[in-house]
Amino acid sequence: MISFTKIKLYGNKKGMDFMRVSQLLNPTLREVPAEAEIVSHQLMVRAGLIRKSAAGVYTYLPLGLRVLKKIENIVRQEMDAKGGQEILMPVIQPAELWKESGRWDIYGAELFRLKDRHNREFCLGPTHEEIITDLIRGEVRSYKQLPLLLYQIQNKYRDERRPRFGLMRGREFIMKDLYSFDQDEAGLNKSYQKMYDAYCRIFSRCGLRFRPVEADAGAIGGTGGTHEFMVLADSGENGVVYCPDCNYAANVEKAECRPQAIEDVEIDDQRKLVHTPEVGTIDEVCKFLAVPKTRLIKSLLYQGDDRVFLVLIRGDRELNEIKLNNALGGFVSLQLASPDVVEKTLGCKPGFVGPIDVPAGLLVIADEEVPLLKRAVCGANKADYHFVDTVPSQDFRIDQVFDLRTVEPGEACLKCGAPLKEARGIEVGQVFKLGTKYSKALGAVYLDENGEERPCVMGCYGVGVSRSMASSIEQNHDDAGIIWPIPIAPYHCIIVPVSTKDAQVVEAAEKLYQDLQRLGVEVLLDDRDERAGVKFKDADLVGYPLRVTIGSKTLGNGQVELRERKTGETQLVLVEEVAQQVKNIIDKANSF
């Protein structure tokens, strides 16, 4: 055996929660970067938190990474508190598993795919249902091993067609994903509730103003319920409706509608074919015929995978394609039929499609409000002609009726009747009842108490870690920069000596820097040889919660200035008391 060089070890147990700004890689910018459309993206670049490495792909600089790690740790603590066990699954996933689940072919262009040197196919995981179900089918045998809550915090990949908004819609981003495995639906419901509660705590602790909303199951599949956790911000890409009187809130994609009849009288008139030349849009048709949009039936020929069907909805309503797809059982691809298909199916152009005298084999489905119409206008399947005074179900066939429209603000809440309001939201988390979709496909089964084989009942639960960071900035900023909530701030406090030439000021700053370190406050000392104004601007831009300014004037009275970034309030504090005061403010904010 080799005799080793003796290595002298010295004490250094903690990570570095303090730093001199002169040594910190924190390149701040005064100008707004041209490519950054939303404020969080602008401020993250300007404050030197991130830099772009490729479209939708970022490098986290030291301060950005610190925020990220703080959010990760909050997530980790709350997952652990609910009995979650942290694991780490691979980023590169073999295609075989995705073929077993059936998602390899249907996931589409957002899946990054690659081949290894032996030409075997892989993808970069956008999510890990396949990998974890494969793990569980190998390791779980008995009901005694359930429930299991397994999570990881890791890079995820989505080949966005148009990556933008910085960390909001990146191609490489960081998520926490937890998967629950239970014996039955009752177990799943418990796991789901645990995660729902944990998510409320996570986003509260991160200082986010958020709302859990009912949501659509989307591409992950599964039959159970799902909630999205929406951070409310004008830049949000999601529409949310909520009731100001009760706790109802939903993604507009999902929000159920109560059908509303319009006042009208029944008529005895037969329907009439009317020449409607040179009118194309619904507005033009209504104007030409002098009828309100509420009495027009929009007739839309849709193609879901290989199947063609006719969809009817009132002229003043917006068709909700997600509801449409769910109503018909879920197509991989759903879109308006091309003009060719319309011509072939109904013998006319898309603008004149109508439900009357359509081929016997064509499925006709209608929004709930259509059968309530008493006399309606519709296309005649003939160029430049419409029918007026048609009566649904009498003049034409309706095969199935569903809630197919998008809710509108002002409509009555389904729960309490109060008028709904609308907001914009950023989705930072989702909890999802998967059921047995993946456990059945991949054979993740267990033996129950009676020795019978049953599939695990699964849930999945995601938190967008990097997106939560961006969302916090959307909610917490002003013209000067970011305003971090203390629990996720990159550092708690920055010390700004007004002059680096005044020995007393420098000495007081150095002493406070040491004192705050000793108290466990995460502290920066802005020791740069810059004007005070530059230092203040940078401190405001990065958004440290507390700033202690040390100048010769106040120091003459034994005082320093303590300023809160959020309120802008300043106070003079005795130099020997400021460290403890800072510590108290931090501790109060971090107590939960």
Place this chain on the structure above:
Amino acid sequence: MISFTKIKLYGNKKGMDFMRVSQLLNPTLREVPAEAEIVSHQLMVRAGLIRKSAAGVYTYLPLGLRVLKKIENIVRQEMDAKGGQEILMPVIQPAELWKESGRWDIYGAELFRLKDRHNREFCLGPTHEEIITDLIRGEVRSYKQLPLLLYQIQNKYRDERRPRFGLMRGREFIMKDLYSFDQDEAGLNKSYQKMYDAYCRIFSRCGLRFRPVEADAGAIGGTGGTHEFMVLADSGENGVVYCPDCNYAANVEKAECRPQAIEDVEIDDQRKLVHTPEVGTIDEVCKFLAVPKTRLIKSLLYQGDDRVFLVLIRGDRELNEIKLNNALGGFVSLQLASPDVVEKTLGCKPGFVGPIDVPAGLLVIADEEVPLLKRAVCGANKADYHFVDTVPSQDFRIDQVFDLRTVEPGEACLKCGAPLKEARGIEVGQVFKLGTKYSKALGAVYLDENGEERPCVMGCYGVGVSRSMASSIEQNHDDAGIIWPIPIAPYHCIIVPVSTKDAQVVEAAEKLYQDLQRLGVEVLLDDRDERAGVKFKDADLVGYPLRVTIGSKTLGNGQVELRERKTGETQLVLVEEVAQQVKNIIDKANSF
């Protein structure tokens, strides 16, 4: 603004450093998995630390991830202590940067490559010189910003032809990589020494027996020095020579050789062409001609990229292709010339190549020992013929002489003359002086004190985090399983109640479990309804440093059994004292 649901928050500040085994996903196996060739791979699978997701791609289960995180934290602390700043760079890297550095075309099949939906090329980073140099060229302007030490801990990718040995040679693995940017060579030398020292501390703290060895620069490029940190283990893929008397140690690929002359007499004889039918190997030739291998010249026609040259080395020596490649300035591809090329160049088969009367344009290079030969045998460039009694430089041309051979154990240390010894090593870290290769290629320049533009002088420094975990097991195990050093153990201590039916035993176990938690000891309670033997076997297999066994017999005397995994030593300890005793052992091991 929406009014939010009130969320009640409760206290839970710490992560979970305690757990009941009944709830832990820790699937242990009694059998050795067939595919696992080395002990660390076998034990990691058997102890339920990892599971394979694809060839060379693993999932870390809860206990495996805990070990990994501990190593990561040790690495992080030591990097921070040297002024390193943690950042996080992307896994997917745009091809453009690799084309700028020139590595896109030369990196070969080990680089995982992929295209996005717009057909743009990316790779999965095996290393991050390009990304970080791109970052620095955008952010660093002045010498005042240097030095910079930036690091990350992250997944790395290498498309191994034959992934094996578990985490030792995976395709997705975890590394710490730090990059240093300095003004000049003197600065680089300082940064290099900092990292060298930090690495010694890291591997010491991880409880590894290791040795820094001089190494070859390899594919990363750069002109300066490099050391590899080798964990010594029989399963190591690297050969290491070291001097037992001084501190010299080197990778065999790199170790310099002192040329050794063999005793021989000069002769006046002219060289003779000898018919040597049906002899192929060197052994056969020597036997046929009755000469020792030391007097034979191996003549090898090599092809480096598009260039062909002849290499001469003594018959008893092993040609070191890495030295050969370095000697000639570095080829992208270097290999023995194919029989076709040999035929075309010298008109014979590879077995009969020799240096005499070769074409004038053919470069002939020789190991230092070849010119020292006084009468040698060599091929005649003619099937079934050799020359004997040839005299180098007289009978044939030697254009250049280098140290081209691989060192052998027993040779004299170049520093002190003592006989060198040989060992096997696992490379867990490397420190590397890159110089200006990347900063020049990508234009990462700064203005010096005189306002002149100069390229940053770079270094790079890697630690194989997942590989360190495997290496620790190679060094620390016995027939029963893993023996974790305390600083990287998944949990410090496991409590084993011998019976789960004895109320007193259960109560004592539960109390100790609480007490140890309160003391901050990472503790497991094996509350499973299993026989004590099964629990002991699992505890030994996973390798927790300390085990407290609670049985009714000793408990009757107010005692429990404390056992150290490493030594197997057990002692009876008073039940009210055991928690503090455990705590003391842990603290002592973690003090550094």
